[in-house]
Amino acid sequence: MSESITLVPGALSLDTLRSIYRGRPALTLDPAAYPRMERSRALIDRIAGGDEAVYGVNTGFGKLAHTHIAASDLETLQRNLILSHATGVGAPLADGVVRLILVIKAVSLAVGASGVRPALVDALLKLYQADVLPVVPGKGSVGASGDLAPLAHLCGVLLGIGHVRVKGETLPAEEGLRIAGLPVFDLKAKEGLALINGTQVSTGLALAGLFEIERTFKAALVAGSLSVEAVMGSHRPFDARISALRGQPGQIAVAAAFREVLAGSELNASHQGPDCHRVQDPYSLRCQPQVMGAVLDQMRQAARTLVIEANGVTDNPLVLVDTDEVLSGGNFHAEPVAMAADQLAIAASEIGALAERRIAMLIDTTISGLPPFLVAEPGLNSGFMIAHVTAAALASENKTLAHPASVDSLPTSANQEDHVSMATFAARRLGDIAGNVADIVGIELLAAIQGLEFHRPLKTTDRLEQAIATIRAEVPRYEVDRYFAPDLAAIGALVRNGALDHLMPVSLETAQ
Template sequence: MTLVLHPGRLALADLRAAWSAHTPIALAAEAYAQIDASAQAVQAIVRKGDAAYGINTGFGLLAKTRIPDDQLEKLQRNLILSHSVGTGDLLPDPVVRLLLLTKIGSLARGYSGIRAAVIDALVALYNAEIMPAIPAKGSVGASGDLAPLAHMTLAILGEGPVRVKGELMPATEALRAAGIAPVVLAPKEGLALINGTQVSTALALHGLFMAERLMEAGMVSGAMSLDAAKGSDAPFDARVHAVRGQPGQIAAASIYRQLVADSAIRASHLVGDERVQDPYCLRCQPQVMGACMDLIANATRTLLIEANAVTDNPLIFRDDDEVKIVSGGNFHAEPVAFAADTLALAIAEIGSIAERRIALLIDATLSGLPPFLVREPGLNSGFMIAHVTAAALASENKSLAHPASVDTIPTSANQEDHVSMATFGARRLDDMAHNTAAILGIELLAAAQGIDFHRPLTTSPHLEHVHEQLRRAVPFYEVDRYFAPDIAAAKAMVLRGELSATCRELFVTLHP
C-alpha cells in the first residue's frame, strides 16, 4: 500500500500509521502545479535582482548582506553545512519518518519556493527507508528546528551519515545504492528546508501516540486495581459525572463501568462491606483520567493542525499574478510547546495516580491483601521495592513535567530574542512515557497478583482477558525471584499497546 500525500490534508491516522511502521508514500499529482509556480516565482525574483531575504541575502542578523547571483547556490549549501551542529543521541526512525512526512507535506503546499525535484528527493529518501542521522539536541524551537532539519537536509546533499534499517553509513553510499542523485540546492531552498517546526512536531506526535497507549493501559490497570482492592464501582455512576459535565470525565467513567462490569469479585462484597468510600486513587479515577483525556484531545487538535502547516520563512504568495514575499514567524513553535507541556502533565498524572494505587495494594491495612502481595511476608519482600521503583519514576516525572514553554533564551545576536523550547518540551515526553509505562507495568503485576489472591472468584470478562494475557508473559509471584525481567515484560506490553488492545472496542472514542 502507498500513502498518497495531499498537502494540507494529512490525517491523524496517516501520522499514526507512519509512526508505527514504514509505508511507501507518493505526492498527489495535483500538488505539482502549485509547487512549480512557487519555485518559478523565486527564480523570477533572482532574475529581477531585488533583495529578498534568504534568496539573495544572508540570514538572521546578516540579512542586510547582499549575496552575488553567482554565489547563491553556495549560499544555500553553506547554510546547511553551518547549521548542522546538532548533538546527542540520534532521533529514532519513527520520529524521523514523521518529520520527513510533515516536511514533505508542508513544502508541497507551494508557499516555500522550492523545486519539485527537491521534494521528490525527500520522497525517494523516505521510500528507500534511508533515515537521515539527526542528533536530538540543538534546537530552541524558533527560527525553525534549524540544526536538526539541517542534518535532515545533509542526506539529500549526499553529506553526513544516514541510517538504513538500523545501520549507519555515509549518505553518499546509501544514495548510490538506492539510485538517488544528490541534490544541488537552488536559491531559497536550503532556508525552506531548515525553517519549520517539523522536528518539534514529530517529537510531540511521538509523545502523543505514546500518551494514548498510556491512557488506555492506565485505565485498564486502574480497573484491575479497583477489583484487586475490592473497591466500589459506585463512583463510576453516570449520573455523578453528568452533573459535572466534563466530557473526558464522562467518557472515562463510561469506560470504567464497562471494564469492571460483571465482576464476581465485586459481587462478593456488595453486601456486608462496611467501607463507605474508597481512597481517591480508586474513587477519583474518572476525574483524573478524564482530565488527562481532555488534555490529550486538545494537544491532538493542535498537533494535527501543525503537521499540515506551512512553517518556513519567508513565504511566497501570488495575488492576481503579483508575487509577494512575506517575512513572518510561523517557525515559532509556541503552539507545539504548549501541546507538549500539556501532554507532559497528562503523562505525569497517569503515572502519579497509578503509583498511589500500587501503594494501596501493598498496604494490607488498606487493601485487605497479604502484605506486599506475597505469601510468607518477611521471608519474602514481594512488591515492596517494586513500589519504590514506581515512586522514584513518578517523582522524576514531576520534575520533567515542568513546562518548557515558559523558558526562553535569546539567540542570533538578539535577533531571535524569544524562543519556544518546543523541541526539548516534546523530546522529554519519551523519557516521561517510559517512566509511566514502567509504573503501569508494576501496577498491572500488582493488580494481577491481588486478583489471584481472590481466586476462585473472577474479575470482569474484560479484565480476565487482560489478566490471562499478562500471565502468559509473567507468572504468579509465589516467592521472591529476580523481579526486574517481570517489570520489563509488563512495561513492554504497555508500550506496545498489547494489554489495552484486548479492550480495544472500549477505547475507540479516544482515537479521532
C-alpha cells in the same frame, strides 16, 4: 508496507501520522500538489534573477539579512547554510520520529508556499519509501527560528552530507542516496532555507510522545480497573449520572470506559448487598474518571494542535503565488508545539502519579485487605515492597521532567531571535516521561493481578481476564521472592508494545 496512503497537503490525519510513526505505510503525494509547487518555484526563480533584495532568496540570514548576495553566489549560499547549521549533538532521533519528520516536512513544502522544486519533495518521500533514514542528532534546537540544526542534518543528506541509517546500519549520506536511487542535489535559491526552517522536528517528537503516552494511558485504565477489582472496590463512582452532572467530556468518556470494562464482574457481585463495607474508596480508585478524564482532555487538545501544526507551512519567507508576493513572518516559532508538549508532559506525569498511589494502596494491607506487600509469606518474602519504591522513584523523576519548557527562552543569533519556544526539548523529554509511566503502570498491572488472584476462584470480567491471561503469558505469578527485574522489563515492554490497547474503548480520534 501493505497499507497505501495518499498524502494531501493540509489534510494529514492523526491516524495517518500514527501509522507513519508505528510502521511504514506506502505513501504517494497527491498529484494536484505539483502545479502549485511549480508556480511557487517559478516566482522564486524570477526574484533570484532580479535586483530587488528579498530575505531568504538573495540575502544573508538572521542578523545578516541586510547583506545582499550576488546571483552567482546563491547556490553557494544555500549549501553554506546547510553546512553551517548542521550543528546538532546528542543521540540520534529514533527511526519512527525521523519518518514523521521526513513526511511532515515534505507535505509542508508540497503546499506550494515555500518555493522549492517538486524534485526535493519527491526526494524526501523517496528516502522514507526506501527506508533510508537520515541520522539526526536530537539536541541543538531552541524551537525558533525553526528546528534549524536537526533539519540541517535531515536535509543535508540530499547534498551528500552526513549519514543515514539503513536496516540498523549507519552509512555515509552518498551511499544512502545511491540505495534510494537519488542523485546528490545542488540547492537553488531559497531551497536550503525552506528545508531547514520550520517546526517539523519538534512536531514529530511531540507526536511520537503523544502516541507513546496514548498507550500508557490505555494500559493505566486497564491497571486501574484491575486495582478496583483487586481490593473489591466500588463501581459506583463510575455511574454515568455523576459525570453527566459535571459535564467534562474526558471524564464522561473515561467513566463510560470503566463501566464497559467492569460490567459483569463476579468479584463485584460477590460483595454487593447490605454487608458491603466499600462506602468510599481512596481517591486513586474513585477519582479515576476525574483525573484520567482530565488527562484525556489534555491529550485530545494537544493532538488537535499537533495535527494542525503537521499540516501547516512553517518556514520563512512564504511564497504567495496568487499575488506574486514573498512575505517574511514568524511561522517557524514553535510556541504552539511547546505548549502542547508541556500539556502532555503534565498529563502523562499524572497518569504515573495516580498509578503509583494505587500501587501503594495495594501493598498496604490496612487499606487493601490483601496480604502485606502482596505475597503469601510476608516477612520471609518482601514481595512488591521495592517494586513500589521503583514506581515512586519514577513518579518523582517525572515531577522534574514535567516542568514547563515553554516558559524558558534564551536569545540567539546576536539577539535577532530574541524569544524562542524551547519546543524541541519540550517534545523530546516526552519520551522519557512516557517511558517512566510505562514502567509505573507495568508495576501496577503486576501488583493488581497479584492481588486479584488472592480472590480466586472468583473471576473478574471477561475483558479483564483477557488482560490477566496476556500478562501471565509473559510474567508468572509471584509466589516467593525471586529476581524481579526481568518481570518488570517484560511488563514494561508489554505496555510499550500496546498489547492491552484493544481492551480499552477510549480514543484520541475525536481530536481531529
